Amino acid sequence: MMKKRNLFLAIASVAILFSTSCSKDDDNTTAQVDTEALANSQNATEDENIPATTLEGGINIAGATKVTGLPPAPNSNLDFDMSGTKNEAFQRTGFDIVLSSNSTLEGAYIVFKDSEGNATGTYFDVPASAFGTSRNNSSRMATKAPMVNRRSRLMPPNNDIDVDFDSSIPAGQFCYAICVYDASEM
CATH class of the missing domain: 1.20.5 (Single alpha-helices involved in coiled-coils or other helix-helix interfaces)
Known part of the structure; x- marks a missing residue:
């Protein structure tokens, strides 16, 4: 039992x-x-569209001047290259616009748009003095875009523009248009 x-x-x-x-x-x-x-x-x-009004208030570029209206129309063909057409951005951090040029750039105009093409009412005039160089900013770039950091070791140094977001920028999609200028086009 x-x-x-x-x-x-x-x-x-x-x-x-x-x-x-x-x-x-x-x-x-x-x-x-x-x-x-x-x-x-x-x-x-x-996948959602970030409205242009949200972009206008939530984006900052250190060293740039925010100007009301649309940027000047391009009037020549300066040499510059942007590797890839799509950048990954991170909330509360932002992203870097990486470009290279054989020309001596004096600056860039950047206007942000929602994914439907509606532009903000302002644009950024970014002087070349506000540009960084990928190799010199590798620790900052590592937090924003690790692939860009690895690529910069393989390619010649690129000029980069540090685009920062504040907490008002939600997850979503947007676009930007960039035009570079030299001393003769200022």
Whole structure:
């Protein structure tokens, strides 16, 4: 009778352990579904258009002058290259606009637009003195765009423009137009 009771207790213990482990698996499945739902929600948020009015108040470029209106129209063909057409930006941090040129640049005009093409009512006049050089700013760039930092070690030094966001810039999409100028076009 003692052996039957021990056997019964052993079977009951295994049954309790089995039901407990099944319960944990169910919780993990729920957590996995919740994680996937959160990721899908965040990805959908990143696809939303950031309005031009939000961009206008939430972007800063150190050393640049914010000017009301539209930037001057381009009037020549200065040589410059922007590696890639899409930059990744990070909330509360911003991004870097990386460009290279064989010309001696004196500055750049930058106007921000929502993803539908609506421009802000202001633009930034960024003098060359506000440009950084990728190799000299590698620690700052590492926090914003690690791929750009690695690329800059392989390519000649690029001029970069540090675009900062304040907390009003949400996740989403926007565009910008840039025009560079030299001393003869100022």
